[in-house]
Amino acid sequence: MGAVRRVLLLDDARELPPDTPVLRADDLGVVRGEAVFETLRVLDGRPCLLAEHLTRFAHSAARLGIDLPAGFDELAHKAAIGAEDAGLRLTMTKGGVGFAVLFDVAPETVAGRGGISVVTLPLGIASDLRAQQPWLLGGVKSTSYAVNMAALRHARALGADDAIWVSTDGYVLEAPTSTVIALVDGQLVTPPVDTGILPGTTLLACSRLLPITAAPLSVSDLARATEIALLSSVRGVAPVLSLDGRPLGASPVLTALATRFETTLPTWM
Ligand SMILES: Cc1ncc(COP(=O)(O)O)c(C=O)c1O
Incomplete structure (x- = not known):
């Protein structure tokens, strides 16, 4: 993953400064690896194959017993705005935190x-x-x-x-x-x-x-x-x-x- 360009929280699709901490120290996503994620390509300001990724995301979440709230579709579109060619990671933790990270494609x-x-x-x-x-x-x-x-x-x-x-x-x-x-x-x-x-x-x-x-x-x-x-x-x-x-x-x-x-x-x- 290259440099982080943008971080958005699922809660209210708010964009945060990239260095803002978003997880609690007791989130099971951190302490037990119980979180699910998807990594997508973004081209011309839009996430590629988003429906396919969201289907797999939901399947992963169900298998880990993680509640997946609605809103990742809109969050992915918002995170991708203006990005010509980038990567996008969507994450949902068992501690209930969802977020999107837009990042540069590493050389x-x-x-x-x-x-x-x-x-x-x-x-x-x-x-x-x-x-x-x-x-x-x-x-x-x-x-x-x-x-x-x-x-x-x-x-x-x-x-x-x-x-x-x-x-x-x-x-x-x-x-x-x-x-x-x-x-x-x-x-x-x-x-x-x-x-x-x-x-x-x-x-x-x-x-x-x-x-x-x-x-x-x-x-x-x-x-x-x-x-x-x-x-x-x-x-x-x-x-x-x-x-x-x-x-x-x-x-x-x-x-x-x-x-x-x-x-x-x-x-x-
Ligand atoms: C273990 C593993 N297999 C396969 C893939 C390829 O999946 P995709 O083509 O959806 O990126 C990934 C993607 O990160 C992966 O982590």
């Missing part, structure tokens, strides 16, 4: 649109565990992201830009803040959501541009994929240039998808 995020290097990392769970044990909160976007952030730091310590998590039974799951797609035997494949990964809004949008099949993607499929990309709201479609040190080459299909995504995104408000 490394912009650079990632040109391609990234990725390493695979074990997540230590089987691909069917979270479907069998829903209390593990598969598919929920909560602020309990310490493991996600640690995975990114570890990837960077290994000299890569990002990571792809794999399961103990040898399947691809997701990246710490992105969805994985891979071109295998001429078909674009993405891991199914019953593995407990987050259902990506960028994936949903890209599926309107190209057929993408949700199907188990094994680690060996990934190793022989001719093209791979990581999809996420603010970075968009980031083609993978190398996986575990293996160069992937030009990625014509996914680079074309990235271009189409960027040009079509402003029409998906």
Whole structure:
């Protein structure tokens, strides 16, 4: 996340100076990671794919037992006013505080649109565990992201830009803040959501541009994929240039998808 430009409270859609504290010290969002959030792209003063994000936000809140008051739709639109290209984070804590933060797109995020290097990392769970044990909160976007952030730091310590998590039974799951797609035997494949990964809004949008099949993607499929990309709201479609040190080459299909995504995104408000 780049520099904060604007902070608005859900309560009365009031804009606060960006350095104003908004949470109490006993908010469970802070002390237990019990808050939900969404991160969106803002283009031409409007939040992209807002309805899709708000649907997932409501689902995450319900799974965490967090009351989600009305008003985030209007709050997102108000926060986005006048921003040409930015990120927007909506957060609702279990302590009952809702807020929106508009932020600059970080330079490394912009650079990632040109391609990234990725390493695979074990997540230590089987691909069917979270479907069998829903209390593990598969598919929920909560602020309990310490493991996600640690995975990114570890990837960077290994000299890569990002990571792809794999399961103990040898399947691809997701990246710490992105969805994985891979071109295998001429078909674009993405891991199914019953593995407990987050259902990506960028994936949903890209599926309107190209057929993408949700199907188990094994680690060996990934190793022989001719093209791979990581999809996420603010970075968009980031083609993978190398996986575990293996160069992937030009990625014509996914680079074309990235271009189409960027040009079509402003029409998906
Ligand atoms: C764990 C995880 N998977 C996938 C995604 C991609 O979701 P979206 O495309 O909606 O940004 C994210 C987004 O932050 C994420 O945190």
